[in-house]
Amino acid sequence: xxxxxxxxxxxxxxxxxxxxxxxxxxxxxxxxxxxxxxxxxxxxxxxxxxxxxxxxxxxxxxxxxxxxxxxxxxxxxxxxxxxxxxxxxxxxxxxxxxxxxxxxxxxxxxxxxxxxxxxxxxxxxxxx
Numbered sequence: 001x002x003x004x005x006x007x008x009x010x011x012x013x014x015x016x017x018x019x020x021x022x023x024x025x026x027x028x029x030x031x032x033x034x035x036x037x038x039x040x041x042x043x044x045x046x047x048x049x050x051x052x053x054x055x056x057x058x059x060x061x062x063x064x065x066x067x068x069x070x071x072x073x074x075x076x077x078x079x080x081x082x083x084x085x086x087x088x089x090x091x092x093x094x095x096x097x098x099x100x101x102x103x104x105x106x107x108x109x110x111x112x113x114x115x116x117x118x119x120x121x122x123x124x125x126x127x128x
Contacts, residue, residue: 026077026078027077027078028077028078029060029075029076029077029078030060030075030076030077030078030079030080031059031060031075032055032056032059032060032061032062032073032075032080033055033059034053034055034062037053037055037062037064037073038050038053038064040073040080040082041053041062041064041066041071041073041082043080044073044080044081044082045066045068045071045082045084048064048066048067048068048071049066049067049068050064050065050066051065051066051067052064052065053065054120054121054124056111056112056113056117056121057113057114057117058112058113060074060075060112061073061074061075061109061111061113062074063121063124063125064082065124068084069084069085069086070084070085070124070125071083071084071085072085072099072109072125074109074111081106081109083101083103083106085099085125087101087102087103088100088101088102089102090122090125092118092122095112096110096111096112096113097110097111097113097118097121097122098110098111099111099125
């Protein structure tokens with residue numbers, strides 16, 4: 001089979017799969033409730049003892065307070081990502097908070113918070 005036809009088949013197949021997943025709703029961000037956040041955190045860190053969970057109003061992020069320290073959980077497509085808040089920088093912009101982790105597996109995340117949530121989250125994320 002000629003290379004240009006094979007390339008068209010591969011690109012077309014990947015495009016069709018992407019479109020199908022989007023039409024089936026698999027590209028929507030996960031929506032977190034307190035129970036969902038607890039469950040997702042335990043999936044990432046099963047040994048952590050969760051003390052409190054604060055979910056953002058948009059439901060796409062949660063601050064998790066554990067006996068091991070604070071952590072951040074956020075939506076990444078239909079799944080979640082979780083990181084302990086040990087080594088990070090926090091940058092405030094006019095419309096969100098940017099958390100820059102010193103970890104190549106999750107370099108940064110932008111948290112879209114309301115005006116009232118932003119100072120509270122900054123206070124809760126401060127190292128203790």
